[in-house]
Amino acid sequence: MAEESNKALLLSVDCPSARLPDHLLIEIFIRVPMVEWGHLACVNKYWADLFRQDCLWHAALIRCFPMAGHSERWPGPIPRGMSKRRFIALCMSKCIFPLGDELSEIVGHSYLFLKEQLEISTLPPSPVILHGTIIDQFIACGKSRDRAHELASVIWLAVIDNLEENHQTFHLLKRLALEGDVFLPYPYSRSFKVEWKILDRLFTDFRDCLADADYYDLLACAKQKFQPIPPTWLGY
Known part of the structure; x- marks a missing residue:
């Protein structure tokens, strides 16, 4: 009406x-x-x-991603959503992960899922649960454990790179850095590349937010995991 x-x-x-x-x-x-x-x-x-309206997004989906209409099966814990969400997921995948195959939509939805969960204003779910959910999504869609582990790490890196520089992101990254080795066994464990990216953002993008106690605690965590420590992390 x-x-x-x-x-x-x-x-x-x-x-x-x-x-x-x-x-x-x-x-x-x-x-x-x-x-x-x-x-x-x-x-x-x-x-x-x-x-x-969904009709516009469905038309855009078919025009921009013709192969999207052929993938009907969607198992796994991460929801696929309507045409608009599918379109956004494929656009994100195209920009960040130029895979060019049926994997693109799974990667895009996993990226959106992780970013939305980490940006929840209240306490986000455990990173272990989020990482395991992404791994399970790829395995449910027929990918090997090794491939699922590799792609989950790529998604974490992309999400951490694209989190806004704000107070909430600072506390989230600090939590991720200080949680130590509380990870699920392989293939659910996050790679060192992800932990490196978390600390790198804290010591560069958020250095002004760190109190002395926070800085030395995070530096101790970094020294336990990585050698040598980059000079930028040490303040010079």
């Missing part, structure tokens, strides 16, 4: 685009570069409503 009233309002002001049927508008929108979609959705309420 709201959509009809919005369109009627456009027709009343003699807007030519309002006379186009929805399916033609959608075909036009999905051919516009994605960076402009936000501007299109702000033109009027009717166009904004179209960008909230």
Whole structure:
């Protein structure tokens, strides 16, 4: 009802685009570069409503990722979601992990899952549980344990790299760094590359947030795991 009233309002002001049927508008929108979609959705309420509908995102999914329509089976603990989430997952995978095969969507959804869980305003779930969930997702989709372990580490690295520099991220990274070796056995254990990235962000991006006690505690953790310690971590 709201959509009809919005369109009627456009027709009343003699807007030519309002006379186009929805399916033609959608075909036009999905051919516009994605960076402009936000501007299109702000033109009027009717166009904004179209960008909230699954039909537009389904059309965009099929146009931008033609092979996405062929993968119907989706086992595992991480939800796949509707067309909009699938589209975002595939875009993230394309930008960060240019794999170019059926693995892309699994990687994209795993990335979104981990990032959303780590950014929960209250205490996020245990990193061990999150990491195990990602590993289980890849195994459920037919990947080997070694491959699942490798991809989970890549996803952790990408998520940590893309966390915003804010107070919440600082406390999250500090928690991850100080939790020690409380990891599940192989293949669930996180790689040293992930632990290195966590400490690197703390000692570079968040150095000004560290109190003296925090700094020396984190430095002790770093020295237990890595030698030599990079000079930037030591403040010079």
